[in-house]
Amino acid sequence: xxxxxxxxxxxILADLSEVETPCYVVDRGLLEKxxxxxxxxxxxxxxxxxxxxxxxxxxxxxxxxxxxxxxTAASSLHEARLxxxxxxxxxxxxxxxxxxxxxxxxxxxxxxxxFNSFSQWEFFRDRVPAGAGGKKFGIRVNPEHSxxxxxxxxxxAPFSRLGVTRANFRPEKLAGIxxxxxxxxxxxxxxxxxxxxxxxxxGFGPVLGTMQWVNFGGGHHITRPDxxxxxxxxxxxxxxxxxxxxxxxxxxxxxxLNTGFLAASVVDIVDNGMKIAILDTSAAxxxxxxxxxxxxPEIAGAGKPGEFxxxxxxxGLTCLAGDVIxxxxxPEPLRIGSRVVFQDMAHYTMVKNNTFNGVKLPSIAVREGxxxxxxxxxxxxxxxxxxxx
Ligand SMILES: Cc1ncc(COP(=O)(O)O)c(C=O)c1O
Numbered sequence: 001x002x003x004x005x006x007x008x009x010x011x012i013l014a015d016l017s018e019v020e021t022p023c024y025v026v027d028r029g030l031l032e033k034x035x036x037x038x039x040x041x042x043x044x045x046x047x048x049x050x051x052x053x054x055x056x057x058x059x060x061x062x063x064x065x066x067x068x069x070x071x072t073a074a075s076s077l078h079e080a081r082l083x084x085x086x087x088x089x090x091x092x093x094x095x096x097x098x099x100x101x102x103x104x105x106x107x108x109x110x111x112x113x114x115f116n117s118f119s120q121w122e123f124f125r126d127r128v129p130a131g132a133g134g135k136k137f138g139i140r141v142n143p144e145h146s147x148x149x150x151x152x153x154x155x156x157a158p159f160s161r162l163g164v165t166r167a168n169f170r171p172e173k174l175a176g177i178x179x180x181x182x183x184x185x186x187x188x189x190x191x192x193x194x195x196x197x198x199x200x201x202x203g204f205g206p207v208l209g210t211m212q213w214v215n216f217g218g219g220h221h222i223t224r225p226d227x228x229x230x231x232x233x234x235x236x237x238x239x240x241x242x243x244x245x246x247x248x249x250x251x252x253x254x255x256x257l258n259t260g261f262l263a264a265s266v267v268d269i270v271d272n273g274m275k276i277a278i279l280d281t282s283a284a285x286x287x288x289x290x291x292x293x294x295x296x297p298e299i300a301g302a303g304k305p306g307e308f309x310x311x312x313x314x315x316g317l318t319c320l321a322g323d324v325i326x327x328x329x330x331p332e333p334l335r336i337g338s339r340v341v342f343q344d345m346a347h348y349t350m351v352k353n354n355t356f357n358g359v360k361l362p363s364i365a366v367r368e369g370x371x372x373x374x375x376x377x378x379x380x381x382x383x384x385x386x387x388x389x
Pocket of ligand 1: 052054185187219252253
């Protein structure tokens with residue numbers, strides 16, 4: 001992918017001042033910038049990189065992403081189908097528990113299927129239909145080494161259901177298994193991968209000689225400015241050489257990091273000890289990680305409370321008392337109709353949003369270049385109704 005000149009963020013924000021709200025807008029140039037970083041990792045290490053659909057599944061951009069990456073990582077039948085039909089290339093599916101009635105379809109869409117336990121492997125091994133010869137099967141393991149500080153995002157937390165621990169690993173049941181998978185990281189740098197690999201190799205190194213591939217999962221924040229890409233490349237290349245395996249990475253967040261915006265408008269301003277602006281979006285419905293993670297999204301041109309003259313609490317459209325995005329200050333007072341643009345809103349937003357309270361889902365748009373925003377999807381009443389009966 002050629003090294004295109006990047007548009008200044010001020011130009012992107014100027015373009016966003018015209019877009020309908022609420023609307024997620026992903027900037028194609030910023031996405032391509034991330035893809036160039038990921039391409040360089042592929043080229044330097046020979047590893048294959050999959051887009052984890054759970055993090056980002058905006059399929060109108062799959063043709064762009066598919067030029068740089070090797071396929072998709074799915075976590076359900078529907079994600080596997082989306083990857084197969086819309087992305088092409090390789091589809092790798094892991095699920096904590098495959099359901100018997102769906103398995104044949106999962107298999108039909110997937111190149112790799114990764115099981116979370118030996119009992120699932122033994123159950124489905126005998127249900128692989130004849131003619132599925134080219135499919136590859138793997139086991140997810142739990143290296144029991146925690147790097148993630150927030151327990152709900154830590155697959156190695158005590159009593160985690162994710163991955164086979166060393167004590168439960170059964171080398172005698174590996175016939176038919178060609179690879180191992182681990183996923184232990186979340187928004188972490190390569191030093192966390194280095195420590196994880198040591199734990200992984202200490203536990204499972206003895207069987208790696210019989211494996212063809214190893215999947216290092218996601219959570220690698222590769223496209224963050226301070227990410228140590230050299231360390232990642234060194235680790236991946238050395239691992240490949242040590243064991244003679246194909247290395248896979250399956251980031252979600254790193255593909256779409258800092259590429260998207262959620263444009264919203266102020267619909268009312270009320271006062272209860274402080275000014276509270278109600279927006280035409282919602283933390284609960286449109287950016288659930290703000291509440292779940294929790295985190296405070298950045299807003300272009302706004303600061304912490306008191307940093308600028310006018311401070312507001314920003315709240316959402318649902319009746320959940322906690323549907324609050326946070327407290328922010330602005331250099332100018334907000335008015336009804338004022339535009340508020342949340343940054344870094346591409347990943348874990350559209351894939352997680354919901355229609356709680358019947359709140360309308362944000363439109364989805366691509367910013368193709370200067371002054372050129374293309375709305376690719378609008379949602380309406382039917383999208384709400386079709387999820388109910
Ligand atoms: C198995 C697996 N692979 C990949 C990912 C993608 O992680 P991230 O979006 O943090 O890169 C996740 C996220 O939870 C995951 O569970």
